[in-house]
Amino acid sequence: MSEKSKSEILREELFLKRKNGRLISDEEILKKADDYCVGYKQFLDLAKTEREAVKNAVDMAKKAGFTEFQRGKKYNAGDRVYFNNRGKTVAFAVIGKENAENGVNITAAHVDSPRLDLKPNPLYEDIELALFKTHYYGGIKKYQWTAIPLALHGVFALKDGTVKEVSIGEKDDEPKFVINDLLPHLAQEQSKRTLSEGIKGEELNVLVGSHPFKDDKGSELVKLNILKLLNEKYGVTEADFLSAELEMVPATKACDIGFDRSLVGAYGQDDRVCAYPALTAVLEVEVPQKTAIAILADKEEIGSEGNTGLNSDFLKHIIGDISKMQDCDYTVALRNSKCLSADVNAGTDPTFQDVMERRNASFLNYGVVVTKYTGARGKSSTSDASAEYVAEIRNMLDNAGIVWQSGELGRVDLGGGGTVAMYIANMGVDVVDLGVPVLSMHAPFETTAKFDIYMCYRAMYEFMK
Numbered sequence: 001m002s003e004k005s006k007s008e009i010l011r012e013e014l015f016l017k018r019k020n021g022r023l024i025s026d027e028e029i030l031k032k033a034d035d036y037c038v039g040y041k042q043f044l045d046l047a048k049t050e051r052e053a054v055k056n057a058v059d060m061a062k063k064a065g066f067t068e069f070q071r072g073k074k075y076n077a078g079d080r081v082y083f084n085n086r087g088k089t090v091a092f093a094v095i096g097k098e099n100a101e102n103g104v105n106i107t108a109a110h111v112d113s114p115r116l117d118l119k120p121n122p123l124y125e126d127i128e129l130a131l132f133k134t135h136y137y138g139g140i141k142k143y144q145w146t147a148i149p150l151a152l153h154g155v156f157a158l159k160d161g162t163v164k165e166v167s168i169g170e171k172d173d174e175p176k177f178v179i180n181d182l183l184p185h186l187a188q189e190q191s192k193r194t195l196s197e198g199i200k201g202e203e204l205n206v207l208v209g210s211h212p213f214k215d216d217k218g219s220e221l222v223k224l225n226i227l228k229l230l231n232e233k234y235g236v237t238e239a240d241f242l243s244a245e246l247e248m249v250p251a252t253k254a255c256d257i258g259f260d261r262s263l264v265g266a267y268g269q270d271d272r273v274c275a276y277p278a279l280t281a282v283l284e285v286e287v288p289q290k291t292a293i294a295i296l297a298d299k300e301e302i303g304s305e306g307n308t309g310l311n312s313d314f315l316k317h318i319i320g321d322i323s324k325m326q327d328c329d330y331t332v333a334l335r336n337s338k339c340l341s342a343d344v345n346a347g348t349d350p351t352f353q354d355v356m357e358r359r360n361a362s363f364l365n366y367g368v369v370v371t372k373y374t375g376a377r378g379k380s381s382t383s384d385a386s387a388e389y390v391a392e393i394r395n396m397l398d399n400a401g402i403v404w405q406s407g408e409l410g411r412v413d414l415g416g417g418g419t420v421a422m423y424i425a426n427m428g429v430d431v432v433d434l435g436v437p438v439l440s441m442h443a444p445f446e447t448t449a450k451f452d453i454y455m456c457y458r459a460m461y462e463f464m465k
């Protein structure tokens with residue numbers, strides 16, 4: 001064996017090392033990653049909307065001993081509570097040994113994903129076919145949503161206060177829906193449109209039926225028949241669409257990708273690929289030093305607005321409730337608190353490498369991504385974590401043997417994006433983004449690596465334990 005040269009020794013000492021996590025990890029860890037993703041894929045199939053994600057998360061938490069927080073009740077270290085905000089955002093907390101004034105440890109992921117919402121008055125008939133008008137939610141490439149099977153999820157809220165849950169198109173024997181695209185033979189003019197205009201917003205019309213109600217008189221007999229079916233099943237009339245939240249999502253199931261099964265393919269992995277790790281981690285926290293909080297939030301994809309988004313006072317109120325219970329000041333608690341904003345980053349795609357700056361891009365299987373800042377055009381609209389806080393997180397990850405990498409959201413001035421980090425930072429909390437690299441982000445079917453997902457879970461646990 002030849003001895004190492006001076007430069008080799010020095011290089012080992014001084015250079016930043018980036019290595020494929022599957023290459024440097026033993027079989028046991030890879031097996032754990034595979035096993036962990038079995039539950040993850042099940043969760044993806046059960047939780048295609050924010051409401052379903054919250055419902056399933058609460059069910060899992062109840063089994064793990066969590067109860068709904070009651071104001072005025074005294075909780076002690078190790079007690080497990082949850083705060084359900086309108087069934088669309090939920091926070092799980094395990095009370096720590098220390099008072100909240102010393103700060104709490106927050107992980108924050110989101111459970112809404114890009115999709116097609118039905119318009120308030122969606123149903124119409126044209127050339128004896130019935131369709132739904134939609135208004136897309138979040139950033140999508142519209143052409144990707146045509147000619148794929150869709151399922152309808154959501155609720156009708158009726159005037160008498162009852163809420164009818166809807167889920168059609170997930171079971172094998174259930175019908176599905178589709179947005180049709182133009183055949184290539186007649187797409188000469190369409191093909192001249194730019195990619196973003198290839199399918200326009202008002203062309204995202206979902207086919208929902210073709211059978212006319214049998215009657216010689218009257219018009220819109222197909223639409224009438226659809227309303228009759230909906231009335232029989234849910235007791236609704238056309239006016240009830242006005243107070244509904246109905247979402248068209250891909251009717252596909254989560255699955256393994258690749259001969260080696262090392263990847264996961266599914267709809268809605270942004271950001272359930274971080275929400276599930278945050279959830280499973282908080283369920284495993286026993287008696288933490290500092291109160292551990294995992295939030296699964298709504299509305300991130302449209303800017304975290306609204307009373308179920310993290311740009312609301314919801315998180316402040318939770319920390320306020322816990323602080324009040326411990327007779328301490330919640331503003332002090334916030335200033336001393338720390339957060340991992342658990343959201344995805346863009347993994348480098350072999351086919352589209354030029355949108356990345358390779359030295360600062362994230363790669364599949366290189367572990368969980370720490371993203372110091374997101375934003376666009378000169379770091380606009382990002383919280384940009386402090387060097388001190390990033391150092392703390394580096395130390396935590398390295399000490400726990402968690403494989404991680406740093407990442408940036410693409411080349412400078414090419415585009416950009418944001419997460420909930422800045423809204424939490426605005427409350428005075430230290431925040432950095434940490435999550436899983438994704439391919440085809442915001443597409444109806446996104447790809448992630450099992451190894452990275454497992455490392456994300458380990459990071460969430462390490463941070464809150």
Ligand code: MN
Pocket residue numbers: 110270271300343344
């Ligand atoms: Mn996201």
Ligand code: MN
Pocket residue numbers: 270301442
């Ligand atoms: Mn997103």
